[in-house]
Amino acid sequence: xxxVGLHLPTLSVQEGDNSIINCAYSNSASDYFIWYKQxxxxxxQFIIDIRSNMDKRQGQRVTVLLNKxxxxxxxxxxxxxxxDSAVYFCAESGGTSYGKLTFGQGTILxxxx
Amino acid sequence: xxxxxQSPRYKIIExxxxxxxxxxxxxxxxxxxxxxxxxxxxPKLLIQFQNNGVVDDSQLPKDRFSAERLKGVDSTLKIxxxxxxxxxxxxxxxxxxxxxxxxxxxxxxxxLTVL
Numbered sequence: 001x002x003x004v005g006l007h008l009p010t011l012s013v014q015e016g017d018n019s020i021i022n023c024a025y026s027n028s029a030s031d032y033f034i035w036y037k038q039x040x041x042x043x044x045q046f047i048i049d050i051r052s053n054m055d056k057r058q059g060q061r062v063t064v065l066l067n068k069x070x071x072x073x074x075x076x077x078x079x080x081x082x083x084d085s086a087v088y089f090c091a092e093s094g095g096t097s098y099g100k101l102t103f104g105q106g107t108i109l110x111x112x113x
Numbered sequence: 114x115x116x117x118x119q120s121p122r123y124k125i126i127e128x129x130x131x132x133x134x135x136x137x138x139x140x141x142x143x144x145x146x147x148x149x150x151x152x153x154x155x156p157k158l159l160i161q162f163q164n165n166g167v168v169d170d171s172q173l174p175k176d177r178f179s180a181e182r183l184k185g186v187d188s189t190l191k192i193x194x195x196x197x198x199x200x201x202x203x204x205x206x207x208x209x210x211x212x213x214x215x216x217x218x219x220x221x222x223x224x225l226t227v228l
Contacts, residue, residue: 008153032214032215034216036219041221042221042222043117043204043206043219043220043221043222044156044204044219045219046216046217046218049214049216051214089155089156091155093215099144099161099208099210099215100146100158100161100168100169101158101215101217102158103155103156103157104155105154105155106153106154106155
């Protein structure tokens with residue numbers, strides 16, 4: 001559901017588990033999607049991106065899945081580590097946005113040793 | 114390569130005072146962005162520059178916020194007068210492209226507290 005202010009969605013996992021973070025978007029014209037990781041006191045850091053002509057893209061321990069039919073994006077992190085603890089944001093661009101990214105609310109991931 | 118540099122990292126001011134933030138993007142990046150990130154929320158775009166021209170400032174509160182990128186490299190974001198609701202982290206980002214698949218590289222941000 002939608003979260004406002006400090007009530008970000010949270011995901012708590014054990015070290016070694018796989019994590020799935022979800023994101024819904026509303027702009028049908030969006031054709032590029034990107035996931036960022038933000039640790040406390042730092043700026044967002046690029047994780048992985050995907051264009052709208054793809055359904056899946058894999059990186060090192062991360063996979064992004066795109067379902068354009070239901071406007072849904074997910075980030076899968078394999079063998080989650082304590083260093084993965086952070087806030088994760090999805091962002092989108094496309095249409096007439098001239099490359100600017102529009103960010104979602106964010107999900108707090110906590111990994112317990 | 115060097116990242117996006119921002120200063121100051123922290124600033125505390127009283128309402129109605131003014132403040133300025135500085136950003137030095139990655140060398141060669143033509144596009145520069147200022148985002149505002151309020152605690153618990155995702156970053157929100159304030160202004161986008163391509164070289165020294167403004168591409169998008171539709172969400173910049175122009176009665177109190179101003180930004181410039183005079184020589185197409187460094188940029189300054191100013192708030193005058195500040196309000197309590199301006200308390201946030203101000204993130205600068207840069208990218209090579211102006212459109213399309215466009216990875217933005219962010220600085221560490223400038224945290225503003227307005228009392």
